[in-house]
Amino acid sequence: MIKEIKILKQHGIQYVPDLKGAVLTPLFRGRPVIKEQPSEAETEMLIRLCPSDAIVTVGGFGIDIGKCVFCKECALACPNKIEFTNDYKIATNDLNNLIVRQGDSEIKFNEEKIRPEVRKLFKNALKLRQVSAGGDNSCEFELNASGNVNFDMGRYGIEFVASPRHADGIVITGPITENMAEALQICWDATPGPKVLILVGTDAISGGMFKNSPAVKREFLDKYPVDLYVPGNPAHPLTFINAVLRLIGK
């Protein structure tokens, strides 16, 4: 008994008390900031440098964090113009808001796009089924961590369940490979409506580095509206939890 208490004391407080206000280490690569427009030549160079075509030039210079794999190569190449902050609240429900431009200080949520029944039904309890559609296990690990003692998203009634029959929505990780496409469809069909669709990780949002692979089959995403995009490679548990809380209005 005394031994156990000692261990408990030694471990100290394990959980993150404030999930919304927690501050991550400066080393964390979160939301990029464009301090200054790169020059034409630099842009040219950055496009060649970026491994996942995340550099946007249409409508001015920007970084699409739905495509970015957070390798930081661009920041290293232009340290005065591009910087990665430790802001982890980078998820949104609108694909357009994922493009970071000069002067942006946050990733905006599009409140109008949120379906009313999502807020009404899932505010106090949201059970999710995770489908790893060709995922590399990194996002899956982080999602797993979201439910552990440290992050404990269960405190908000958000949980992963074993069967889509018990779920209110589906969380997809991975670029959706051909082999998983049909299984994903079956799983989606087996989930009772109304249901939410969440994409976690760059691979899921845009296909990431694999988007041109012949083994990827992403037609599923054309058919159904996505409720939430959670960027990151992999996404941080705090990113995921804050995104979901934002979605359900908590």
Add this chain to the structure above:
Amino acid sequence: MNEIIFIIIAVSALGIFALPKRSQYYLMLGTQIFLAALTGYLMYLSFNRIEPLQIYLFDLLGNDVSLVIDSLSAFFIFVINITVLTGALYAKGYLKPYLRDKTRLEMAWHYFNFLILHISLLMVAMLREGISFLVFWELMSVSVFFLIIFESEKQENKEAGIKFLIQMHVAFYFIIAAFIICSIATGQNIGFESLEQYFKDYPAFPVFLLFFIGFGIKAGFIPLHTWLIHAHPAAPSHISGIMSGVIIKMGIYGIVRVLTYIHSDLMPIGVFILIISIISGIFGVTIAIVQHDYKKLLAYHSIENIGIIGIGIGIGVMGLAINNPVLASLGFAGGLLHVLNHALFKSLLFYAAGSIYQQTHTRNIENLGGLMKKMPSTAVFFLLGAAAISGLPPFNGFISEFLIYTSLFKSLMVSDSILSVTLLAGIVALAVIGGLAVFCFTKVFSIIFLGTARSDKTRHSHEVRSSMLFPKFIIAILIIMIGIMPFMMLRPMSFVAGVFVDDTSSLRDMTGTMSGISLSLSLLIVFIGILFFIKLKLSKVRHTDIGSTWGCAYTGSDPALHQYSATSYAEYIIMKAKILVGVKKHFRYLTKENIFPGESYFKTGSSDVFEDNLVSRPAGGLLSFMEKIAVFQTGNIQHYLLYAIVFVIVISIISIFGII
């Protein structure tokens, strides 16, 4: 009057052979209804009489053969008629597919035996005179034999039939031996009457044991059950239902009939019956869980239920021994009410099983699945039977088990410590049996009716015709009626228990409790009804998606493979029950020669430990011994002549030397 009835029955029985294929059935059914009405009338006359009703029939070798009907006989007549009639109604639809392939004579022979079976069952329940009793007992076995081998083109059916016939004759010798002992010792004619005198003068236990083995083989007490588990699956389903419903109960009838004459040695007999029954109950249900063949599984459940009946009877006998009318009447009433209840729900289950077999042509539950969507009515009837057999309220199985529980708890209070241990074992056993039965039926029901079909035949099955549903409906009504109005059964059961004990007031005192049960169960049903109604209303408002069964999004060739199998569901129990059931696994190891392994297989099966050691092994030994002797049988006439000469020489040498 008697003669006229004889002639009517004989003419219609033989008339079956003269009719064309399609009308034979109606003659049989008509005769059976006539028989049932006749015996039903006798039953009505005899109930609640102090002296049994006697009807003189004829004179056999100087003995008066007459029907003697007391409440016990009347009760069994009721059970017989209900089960046989529903079986006959069910047979019409069940036999329809066979009408094409079977000849007119084959069908007539089947119907004829069905009728003979009904007659002999009724006669066995009513006769007391020994020789005629034994004749009808034998007639019953033989007619059942022919009914079992109806599909005799299948080798396994013939084997099951022969197993049945052999074991029935072993049983028959035990019964004859017991009757002869009583007859010789008392100097009276063979018959139940001689038992009265015998048991007064001699120790009861040894002869009771002979009777118990003889009748117990019929009843299927473990380890005398080995015929039952082959005959039930082999027989056509209406016969399986009747076999499980009444034929094995005739064994129980025999035992309780003998018990009415015993007034000494009651304590050891009671404890003996109780222990054998506990063993039968627990082993029966445990082995049932392992089975893949649903009819065989139901057969093992018959053994389990015979165990429950036996527990009731055992308590009753112990009650007689310690002169406690409360115990005796509750025990006998509980046990015998379970005879009726089991006849009802087991025949219901077998008829449902028959419907499944007719549609899917398989008895292996691993090939079924998803039948609830294809055969909704059958599924509901099966579920009802399953709930009843598991002893769940508000169905009849609960009522008889409740009576037995009550008697067990009451007896705990009055008995000494050693007896208490036995009784406690009874309570625990009954609880364990109930729990395991629920487990077993969740397995059967979910594997057969839920999920996705596991074979093509199953995928293309549909609901059976209404003539096959109607008899199930009748039985279901009776099951629910006994379940929610148990007080209704108290008066008749007190008459039946009155055959053993004079004072059955304790049963009548149960009226209050039973009304309480009835009230709470009715409330339960109303409550469930309201919930159902609300659900119905709600689901009308809300939109409902209908999709396929969730199979873990498995996209391989057959989604059914991804479901729970019966074996995996019961894995835990199978592991624990290894001593009782020999689980055998046959498979080929994967080879490492190629990157992709070649074709392989995996098969599991189970065997009954009692059968292996008590029947198969001795029979195998005997057979191999016979084969060794058979070297002399060469088929060559010269050799046989040589044997004859050797024999003559040996005889002459022996006689020359005056040895003989």
